[in-house]
Amino acid sequence: MKPWIELGTAQIPNDGGVLTLRQRDQEFSISLSGPRGELMNSRRFNSEQQLSVLGCAHLKNRNNARVVVGGMGMGYTLAAALDAVPSTAEVIVADLIPEVVEWNRGPLGECAGSPLDDRRVRVHIGDVAELLTEHDRLYDAVLLDVDNGPEGLTHTDNNWLYSVEGTSSIYNSLAKGGMLAVWSASPDSVYVSRLKKAGFQVEVKTVRERPGKGARHTIFLAKKVAARPANKRR
Numbered sequence: 001m002k003p004w005i006e007l008g009t010a011q012i013p014n015d016g017g018v019l020t021l022r023q024r025d026q027e028f029s030i031s032l033s034g035p036r037g038e039l040m041n042s043r044r045f046n047s048e049q050q051l052s053v054l055g056c057a058h059l060k061n062r063n064n065a066r067v068v069v070g071g072m073g074m075g076y077t078l079a080a081a082l083d084a085v086p087s088t089a090e091v092i093v094a095d096l097i098p099e100v101v102e103w104n105r106g107p108l109g110e111c112a113g114s115p116l117d118d119r120r121v122r123v124h125i126g127d128v129a130e131l132l133t134e135h136d137r138l139y140d141a142v143l144l145d146v147d148n149g150p151e152g153l154t155h156t157d158n159n160w161l162y163s164v165e166g167t168s169s170i171y172n173s174l175a176k177g178g179m180l181a182v183w184s185a186s187p188d189s190v191y192v193s194r195l196k197k198a199g200f201q202v203e204v205k206t207v208r209e210r211p212g213k214g215a216r217h218t219i220f221l222a223k224k225v226a227a228r229p230a231n232k233r234r
Contacts, residue, residue, distance in 0.1 A: 004029070007107055010099035021103050028074065028108055030100075042111045044209040045076040047183065047217040048145060052080035054205060054219055055143045055181025062140060065089040070128035070161075071145040075104045075112030077183075081143060082118050091120050094128035096146075101125065129160055131173075138175040149184030149218070150191040162191060167198045171224060180222040187218050195222045 200222035
């Protein structure tokens, strides 16, 4: 078997560790320094795709839909979101680490079909929370795959997204009928309760890392069912 070749590294802010991109033949891997090890692999991405399939299912015929993808990863979530929305949509992908975006413009691009080349995509280098606290325009879907789930692992600032304050802010950033979809390595009943208290209608799905096999991951689907506040605008 051929050895892994290191293609690049990236420092996660605030001493969050170091990400390393490696390649072996046509397989790619991104790992985190320390005991966590591999975070993602180009052979196991079904659950990342399902995050978008489930989170954007209501947008197939929604003109001018606006979607936020939190976490570039290997591009699979973004690519699946683009497949799920109309040609008039705008999809904003946010990532805190610029090197990850550059990897997707370079060696990782072909894994997911080079979704960054799609004219509907806008890239935000920075914390996805910056987008979700503006509230000057509303989103139809927010897809979060920025960490291991509702408890920040690679970057502790991610914890805000899953907190009472963060959950409420995301609720306010969504249009009526908008969907928050969150990827997690495992279930979390406390997070489900928090979503419900914020006003979301919640459904929890279990998906496999490969179609029909592999590790089981969790997708939290939280729908905003209340009327849009009168002072919000598209």
